[in-house]
Amino acid sequence: MTGDRSMCRVTAGDVARAAGVSESAVSRTFTPGASASARTRERVLKAAEQLGYRPNFIARSLRARRTNLVGVLITDFENPWPQMALRHLVSALQARGFHALLFDVEDADSLAGIVPLVLQYQVDGLIVGAADVSAAIVETCSATGTPIVAFGRHGRRRLGISSVASDDAAAGAGVADLLFERGYRRFAYVAGEGGSLTWNSRGRGFVRRAAALGLDPVQRHLSGETSYEAGGRAAARLLGRLPRPDAVFCQNDVLALGFLDGARDDFGLNVPADLAVVGFDDIPAAGHRPYRLTTVRQPVDAMMDATAELLARRLEEAAGQGEERLLPTRLVERATVRPG
Amino acid sequence: MTGDRSMCRVTAGDVARAAGVSESAVSRTFTPGASASARTRERVLKAAEQLGYRPNFIARSLRARRTNLVGVLITDFENPWPQMALRHLVSALQARGFHALLFDVEDADSLAGIVPLVLQYQVDGLIVGAADVSAAIVETCSATGTPIVAFGRHGRRRLGISSVASDDAAAGAGVADLLFERGYRRFAYVAGEGGSLTWNSRGRGFVRRAAALGLDPVQRHLSGETSYEAGGRAAARLLGRLPRPDAVFCQNDVLALGFLDGARDDFGLNVPADLAVVGFDDIPAAGHRPYRLTTVRQPVDAMMDATAELLARRLEEAAGQGEERLLPTRLVERATVRPG
DNA sequence: GCAAATTTTGCATTCGATTGCAAAATTCTC
DNA sequence: GAGAATTTTGCAATCGAATGCAAAATTTGC
Numbered sequence: 007m008t009g010d011r012s013m014c015r016v017t018a019g020d021v022a023r024a025a026g027v028s029e030s031a032v033s034r035t036f037t038p039g040a041s042a043s044a045r046t047r048e049r050v051l052k053a054a055e056q057l058g059y060r061p062n063f064i065a066r067s068l069r070a071r072r073t074n075l076v077g078v079l080i081t082d083f084e085n086p087w088p089q090m091a092l093r094h095l096v097s098a099l100q101a102r103g104f105h106a107l108l109f110d111v112e113d114a115d116s117l118a119g120i121v122p123l124v125l126q127y128q129v130d131g132l133i134v135g136a137a138d139v140s141a142a143i144v145e146t147c148s149a150t151g152t153p154i155v156a157f158g159r160h161g162r163r164r165l166g167i168s169s170v171a172s173d174d175a176a177a178g179a180g181v182a183d184l185l186f187e188r189g190y191r192r193f194a195y196v197a198g199e200g201g202s203l204t205w206n207s208r209g210r211g212f213v214r215r216a217a218a219l220g221l222d223p224v225q226r227h228l229s230g231e232t233s234y235e236a237g238g239r240a241a242a243r244l245l246g247r248l249p250r251p252d253a254v255f256c257q258n259d260v261l262a263l264g265f266l267d268g269a270r271d272d273f274g275l276n277v278p279a280d281l282a283v284v285g286f287d288d289i290p291a292a293g294h295r296p297y298r299l300t301t302v303r304q305p306v307d308a309m310m311d312a313t314a315e316l317l318a319r320r321l322e323e324a325a326g327q328g329e330e331r332l333l334p335t336r337l338v339e340r341a342t343v344r345p346g
Numbered sequence: 347m348t349g350d351r352s353m354c355r356v357t358a359g360d361v362a363r364a365a366g367v368s369e370s371a372v373s374r375t376f377t378p379g380a381s382a383s384a385r386t387r388e389r390v391l392k393a394a395e396q397l398g399y400r401p402n403f404i405a406r407s408l409r410a411r412r413t414n415l416v417g418v419l420i421t422d423f424e425n426p427w428p429q430m431a432l433r434h435l436v437s438a439l440q441a442r443g444f445h446a447l448l449f450d451v452e453d454a455d456s457l458a459g460i461v462p463l464v465l466q467y468q469v470d471g472l473i474v475g476a477a478d479v480s481a482a483i484v485e486t487c488s489a490t491g492t493p494i495v496a497f498g499r500h501g502r503r504r505l506g507i508s509s510v511a512s513d514d515a516a517a518g519a520g521v522a523d524l525l526f527e528r529g530y531r532r533f534a535y536v537a538g539e540g541g542s543l544t545w546n547s548r549g550r551g552f553v554r555r556a557a558a559l560g561l562d563p564v565q566r567h568l569s570g571e572t573s574y575e576a577g578g579r580a581a582a583r584l585l586g587r588l589p590r591p592d593a594v595f596c597q598n599d600v601l602a603l604g605f606l607d608g609a610r611d612d613f614g615l616n617v618p619a620d621l622a623v624v625g626f627d628d629i630p631a632a633g634h635r636p637y638r639l640t641t642v643r644q645p646v647d648a649m650m651d652a653t654a655e656l657l658a659r660r661l662e663e664a665a666g667q668g669e670e671r672l673l674p675t676r677l678v679e680r681a682t683v684r685p686g
Numbered sequence: 687g688c689a690a691a692t693t694t695t696g697c698a699t700t701c702g703a704t705t706g707c708a709a710a711a712t713t714c715t716c
Numbered sequence: 717g718a719g720a721a722t723t724t725t726g727c728a729a730t731c732g733a734a735t736g737c738a739a740a741a742t743t744t745g746c
Contacts, residue, residue, distance in 0.1 A: 015490065017702055028726045033704055040705090043712090043724060058489055063466045064413060065702035067404050068731050071355075075467075078448075083436075089429040096423075096450040105467070108418075108448045110436040126403045127415075127445070149398055150355060234634060267635040294574060295607040296636035357732055368696045373734055380734090383694060383742090405732035408701050 016059040025053035036061050067128065076104045076317065077124035081111045081137040085232060085260060086289040087304070088136050091157065094310035095133065102314050104130070111137065118142050125150055131317045133157065139167055153320035157313045160207075160330050168316040168328040172304040177335040178211025181255050181284050181302065184337065186219050188344045190253035190282050194225040196240045196265060197257045198232030208286060212255050225251055232257060237264020238272075245273050245281075252281055253343075259285035259292045259301055266297060266342060282343040298341035305333050356399040365393035376401050407468065416444045416657065417464035421451045422476040425572060425600060426629040427644070431475060431497065434650035442654050444470070451477065458482050465490055471657045473497065479507055493660035497653045500547075500670050508656040508668040512644040517675040518551025521595050521624050521642065524677065526559050528684045530593035530622050534565040536580045536605060537597045538572030548626065552595050565591055572597060577604020578612075585613050585621075592621055593683075599625035599632045599641055606637060606682060622683040638681035645673050 018032040025032070027046055034040035035050040042050075053059075067073040076099055082088045096106045107127060111117050114137050121143050124132065132147060136158040144165045147154055156169040163169070185193060193216050195209045213224045227244050229236035237256065241264070244251060254269075256262035262285030269275045269283065277283055278300075285292060288303035312331045319329070339345075358372040365372070367386055374380035375390040382390075393399075407413040416439055422428045436446045447467060451457050454477050461483050464472065472487060476498040484505045487494055496509040503509070525533065533556050535549045553564045567584050569576035577596065581604070584591060594609075596602035602625030609615045609623065617623055618640075625632060628643035652671045659669070679685075 015702095018704095019702080029703080030705080030726060031724090033702095034725090037704075041724060046724080060462055060466050062408075062468060062702055064404055064407050064468045065731090066704075068402075068408055068702080068733095069704045071731070073404060075447075083433045084430075086426075089433075090424075093423045093429075093450060096448055100450065106448045107415075108436055108446045110433060110440065122400055126400050128402060128404045234630065263634065271635055290574065291631050291634075294603065294631075294636075295611055355732095358734095359732080369733075370696060370735080371694090373732095374695090377734075381694060386694080402732050405701090406734075408703090408732080409734045411701070 016057045018059070018061070020057055021050060021053045021059045024057060025049040032059075033061075071128075073128050073130055074104050075107050075127055075129045077127070077129040077132045078106045078108050078135070079111050079117060079120065079124070079132065079137070080109075080135040081114060081117065082135070082232075083110050085258070086291070087258065087287045087306075088158075090289070090306050091135060091310055094307050095135075095157075095313060098311045098314035102318050104314065104317070114138060118146075121146050125152060130321055131155065133313060133317060141165070153317065155313050155317045155320065157309060160332075163328040163330050166328050168320055168330065170309050170312045170316060170331045170333065172309065172335045173332045174208040174335075175211035177286070177302045177337075178208045178213075178255070179215035180335075180337055182212050182215035182219065184300075184339075184343060185253040185255075185282055185284070186216075186221070188278075188282065188346060190344075191221060192225075192249060192251045192253065193221060194227065194244050194251035194254045195257075196227045196229060196237070196244070196254060196261055198229055198236065198261060208257060209255075229261065232261055234260055234264040234267075237261040237266075238268035239264075241265045241268030242272060245269060245275070253284075254281065255284045255286075257286060259287045259289045259299060261285070262299055262301065262342075263291060263297060266299065277342050278344045284343060288338050292338075293340070300340045300343040301338050303336045303338050305335070309333055356397045358399070358401070361390060361393045361397055361399045364397060365389040372399075373401075411468075413468050413470055414444050415447050415467055415469045417461075417467070417469040417472045418446045418448050418475070419451050419457060419460065419464070419472065419477070420449075420475040421454060421457065422572075423450050425598070426631075427598065427627045427646075428476050428498075430629070430646050431650055434647050435473065435475075435497075435653060438651045438654035442658050444654065444657070454478060458486075461486050465492060470661055471495065473653060473657060481505070493657065495653050495657045495660065497649060500672075503668040503670050506668050508660055508670065510649050510652045510656060510671045510673065512649065512675045513672045514548040514675075515551035517626070517642045517677075518548045518553075518595070519555035520551075520675075520677055522552050522555035522559065524640075524679075524683060525593040525595075525622055525624070526556075526561070528618075528622065528686060530684075531561060532565075532589060532591045532593065533561060534567065534584050534591035534594045535597075536567045536569060536577070536584070536594060536601055538569055538576065538601060548597060549595075569601065572601055574600055574604040574607075577601035577606075578608040579604075581605045581608030582612060585609060585615070593624075594621065595624045595626075597626060599627045599629045599639060601625070602639055602641065602682075603631060603637060606639065617682050618684045624683060628678050632678075633680070640680045640683040641678050643676045643678050645675065649673055 018029050021032045022029045031046050032050050034042040035047050080088050099106050132154045134156045139156055154167045160169045160171050216224050227240050229240045266283045275281045285299050285301035288301045292299040292301050358369050361372045362369045371386050372390050374382040375387050420428050439446050472494045474496045479496055494507045500509045500511050556564050567580050569580045606623045615621045625639050625641035628641045632639040632641050
């Protein structure tokens with residue numbers, strides 16, 4: 007009998023009958039701020055309790071034109087950082103009364119294809135992580151008036167998109183400063199893929215500051231993907247030819263870990279004496295004893311909270327430009343850069 | 347104007363007017379299997395295209411009493427394995443036309459509190475990961491006829507709950523066999539928390555096989571949580587007193603990694619010569635060069651696919667007992683156990 | 687070309703809760 | 717205690733799509 011879905015559903019009408027009031031009274035009892043006398047409220051609550059009634063969100067959403075559902079679209083799902091981000095995001099949304107409708111997006115292209123589907127669920131908003139929001143998507147969403155908040159990278163504010171990101175440019179510059187101060191002089195930057203605004207700002211801040219410090223141009227390597235293995239390949243490439251860099255900044259920790267292991271195992275380099283390696287994100291493995299990776303910590307928790315907040319704000323004051331929030335990072339010094 | 351949600355919503359009525367047909371015709375065009383002539387269908391499709399119409403899932407769900415929404419409840423959200431699992435689960439659900447409504451559950455106790463909220467969204471089913479499903483939850487769900495599928499651990503089939511898990515008992519026994527065959531004799535088992543069925547079967551299979559092999563009783567250590575740091579603490583405890591175990595099986599990779607680093611750094615042990623360490627899950631870091639951890643791989647992909655499948659099945663053939671699916675694991679031999 | 691069988695169509699109702707409006711009940715004032 | 721002001725209440729309509737039913741249109745058979 008467990009599975010008979012049709013029979014056991016308790017509606018407001020049932021409660022109304024049991025409590026001897028109208029359906030409206032039941033509805034008002036469950037609508038904060040609605041006018042209902044204490045006596046009615048009490049009777050309704052008792053009847054509801056007995057019958058196990060809870061308002062049907064689907065019906066409520068239909069009438070209220072508001073679902074409290076937020077579509078969450080994440081592309082880089084297999085990487086640790088987006089996963090950490092997701093966890094905090096879900097909490098932050100829950101704390102604000104929203105709920106996450108989660109979609110896995112294979113690649114950036116399929117994002118545009120999934121958006122219409124998400125909109126069919128009448129989500130109140132969309133949160134897009136670690137992916138570029140194309141103009142097509144913006145158009146689709148603005149047709150239904152659904153706000154978008156991006157996290158992990160900026161851009162498209164003009165189109166009404168809010169976004170939250172860490173201050174990658176400043177972080178990149180900070181890494182350059184640190185490495186310079188500790189006596190490293192030949193810098194390299196390892197990126198996963200091209201095209202991303204964040205990666206660009208991360209690397210750009212680094213490259214610019216290096217130039218400002220009067221160093222030789224930073225060697226750049228594009229690994230094609232952000233994985234441990236790709237980090238190892240990057241090491242093989244960058245360290246295999248002279249002049250060899252003596253300090254490498256990687257676009258994220260996973261790459262940095264791969265690079266670090268490659269540098270040590272395949273080239274017998276001593277880190278941090280011969281080579282400095284700096285990552286980005288501060289994933290759990292970065293703190294493991296074989297690594298002790300010096301890295302840039304993104305304030306995941308604060309970022310995701312800001313993301314939820316910007317969405318909530320967008321929902322209140324409908325129109326207008328998007329808001330961009332830039333959060334400061336923190337340099338976590340461990341053991342892959344010489345101490346000062 | 348972007349944010350004006352009320353104005354831009356296209357309904358079936360709008361399309362009907364534009365196409366010169368009735369609302370029903372529009373509905374039927376978008377309902378596979380409904381009867382509509384080719385000519386009508388074509389006109390509707392054209393009008394819909396022009397207006398950018400897509401059926402409202404909320405309205406459809408209300409009428410159809412089916413949302414295609416699945417509540418996904420995960421407790422162990424910060425650990426790598428549940429994260430991997432989540433990713434595959436979302437894909438598997440998407441492939442079957444379901445969508446994941448994701449909830450972060452602080453601890454096992456708050457699970458029961460969240461379930462009623464999830465049910466208010468009229469989810470078609472619930473998927474619970476890495477947590478015990480209490481009787482209270484089962485009761486709440488059976489009142490609405492919502493099926494539950496658990497993954498990561500078994501139990502409660504009688505109550506109509508389907509579940510998917512890897513064959514942990516067999517895996518534990520297999521680890522014991524491997525270690526014995528490679529000449530290790532003093533076994534220890536490190537668990538994170540007590541109480542869990544899976545952990546028990548993982549450890550139980552190991553302990554039992556060790557006994558069957560005529561070995562001394564397996565030392566057990568309960569670390570209280572499953573983290574890298576807890577693994578290190580377990581190493582300090584277990585290796586700090588004699589007789590010291592020469593083979594340690596950890597409940598998961600994160601613990602194993604912590605244990606391994608503790609054994610090497612704090613005790614100067616040579617792994618695998620002096621000590622064998624075996625983990626469980628095969629998370630990405632287990633394959634990293636400083637670790638090369640011998641471990642048991644759970645078939646995440648297959649498990650999550652089975653989870654989605656069991657849910658789908660539960661939805662079709664409503665009633666009856668739950669189904670339990672046990673998937674085989676694979677021993678991944680790397681470098682923390684002596685080669686044979 | 688006519689009747690029978692089939693398909694297509696639109697009307698009206700339904701899903702479950704919310705809400706504007708006006709009537710009814712309560713509270714307040716003097 | 718009468719009348720004004722306020723609160724509470726129920727009715728009926730609404731949100732957007734799906735569907736049983738019967739009428740209308742089409743196809744089929746001869």
